[in-house]
Amino acid sequence: MLRKNFESNIIHIYRHCYMKYFNQSVHYLFSNHNDLTSLKSSRKYSQTLNETNNTIQKAPHLPVMVNEVLKYLDPSPGKIIVDMTFGAGGHSIKILESSPDVKIFALDRDPLAHQYAQDLSEKYPGQIIPLLGRFSELPQLFCKHKINIKSIDGFLFDFGCSSMQFDIAERGFATSKNGPLDMRMDGFRCPSEPTAAEVLEKISEIDLVHILKVYGEEKQAKKIARAIIDARYTFRSLKTTQELAELVETVITEKRVDKLVKLK
Ligand SMILES: C[S@@+](CC[C@H](N)C(=O)[O-])C[C@H]1O[C@@H](n2cnc3c(N)ncnc32)[C@H](O)[C@@H]1O
Secondary structure: OOOOOOHHHOOEEHHHHHHOOOOOOOOHHHOOOHHHHHHHHHHHHHHHHOOOHHHHHOOOOOOOHHHHHHHOOOOOOEEEEEEOOOOOOOHHHHHHHHOOOEEHHHHHOOOOHHHHHHHHHOOOOOOOOEEEEEEOOOOOOOOOOOOHHHHOEEEEEOOOOOOHHHHHHHOOOEEEEEEEEEOOOOOOOOOOOHHHHHHHHHHHHHHHHHHHHHHHOOOHHHHHHHHHHHHHOOOOOEEEEHHHHHHHHHHHOEEEEOOOEEEE
8 A cells, every 4th residue: 555654654774883983974065966977987986886896796785674674665566665875775675575566766876886776777677767866866866757756655764884885995985994085975976076085184173073073973073183183284194094094093092892892
């Protein structure tokens, strides 16, 4: 049965446990939307894309809270669902497997996730419709694809970074891997967006503390922000995730456990 109240179908899944320092937060500074064609022809992007496919084939993404997603979205033939955070498609695949003839609009701002959605659409023709863009771009994307909002039965949100964003060192999300301090969730599709390194070069201390504290839930936000600002005066370059991690380690000395209780 189709539900009229979409709100009851919106599932919010918080994945704070995967967030490190301010990975989850600098994205709010980023905007713009550029052409994917030129992006795909760039060597760096293709390299990253190939790496992603390899990585995922080796270590498939394990979606969290599948049971809850299936329970609340209750997929059945004819239902139309929007996966607002497609990622590696872990949840979407489970939805497709759980019921025949379900249709999923697969949104993600990350071109790598979009490529993944395109691959999946070949396996499930007509059932997966990949959409590349941010949440705020959904109305235009719906217009372009002539999608009537009233036909949607459920929206799924699985906030946070995808495992493939963390897995690829070049994306600059993982402090456990050495890569450029990039962290752009839109990848290379928006070249004018600042990288995390560029943000750290210019941001004010007060804004940095705010990002770390509010979006990163970092208790030592002030200490870390001070160290980053001080690094500017000692001409210490923060161009890589390792450089940032090392700097943070100089001010945060205690051993930390993440929310999955793993020692870091
Ligand atoms: C935690 S992952 C989703 C994982 C996915 N549920 C799965 O099972 O593979 C979150 C995804 O949301 C995307 N994302 C984050 N913010 C977004 C936004 N504002 N608009 C569109 N996609 C966004 C990220 O690029 C990332 O791929």
